[in-house]
Amino acid sequence: MLQIVLRFSHVFFGALWVGMMAFQVFFLMPALAEAGPEAGKVMGALARTRIPIILPIFALITLISGFWLMQRLSGGNMDAMMRTAMGKAFGLGGASALIAFLIGIVVMRPAMLRSVKLQESLATSGPADRATISAELQKLRARGNVFGKVVTGLMLFTLAAMAVARYL
Numbered sequence: 085m086l087q088i089v090l091r092f093s094h095v096f097f098g099a100l101w102v103g104m105m106a107f108q109v110f111f112l113m114p115a116l117a118e119a120g121p122e123a124g125k126v127m128g129a130l131a132r133t134r135i136p137i138i139l140p141i142f143a144l145i146t147l148i149s150g151f152w153l154m155q156r157l158s159g160g161n162m163d164a165m166m167r168t169a170m171g172k173a174f175g176l177g178g179a180s181a182l183i184a185f186l187i188g189i190v191v192m193r194p195a196m197l198r199s200v201k202l203q204e205s206l207a208t209s210g211p212a213d214r215a216t217i218s219a220e221l222q223k224l225r226a227r228g229n230v231f232g233k234v235v236t237g238l239m240l241f242t243l244a245a246m247a248v249a250r251y252l
């Protein structure tokens with residue numbers, strides 16, 4: 085029963101985590117960039133949804149169930165499992181997802197929340213402040229773009245590794 089609960093949580097929330105990230109980075113961010121100043125409203129509305137809370141929770145469920153499954157699969161002998169191709173694939177995939185999560189929490193989440201705040205302050209600021217705020221927003225967006233691609237790349241690697249690990 086525990087195995088079923090772990091596998092369900094792992095695959096279900098893992099799929100949502102990687103799917104939501106890929107959608108944001110490959111479709112939503114380019115669309116927002118194209119929308120220009122109009123994008124501010126959408127970004128603000130998005131930040132007010134539960135995404136900034138839901139996504140890290142989905143990620144944590146996936147990570148915890150993943151490391152737990154890994155430990156169960158090894159039968160207590162992690163060294164022996166890491167010498168098999170399957171063990172390496174689950175291990176490397178897991179490490180890649182962990183790094184993606186850390187970058188997401190340490191770099192991307194604060195940058196996103198900060199850019200929403202800046203965007204909102206843009207409406208009430210004077211012309212002098214507006215230029216500095218716009219410049220900082222530009223920088224934050226560029227950074228978000230790069231890190232978003234790195235994080236999603238790492239997660240797609242995880243997905244690929246998880247998909248084939250058992251058959252290596």
Ligand code: HEM
Pocket residue numbers: 091094095098099101102146147149150151153154155157174175177178179181182239242243246247249250
């Ligand atoms: C983006 C994150 C992740 C996604 C989308 C994902 C996806 C998947 C999928 C689809 C499977 C089923 C594969 C199969 O049964 O053949 C799976 C299994 C597994 N995953 Fe992940 N995974 C993620 C993160 C992790 C992490 C961080 C670990 C930690 C090491 C991990 C460890 C495992 C293990 C050990 C299994 C095999 C479970 C079993 O014994 O049946 N995964 N994962």
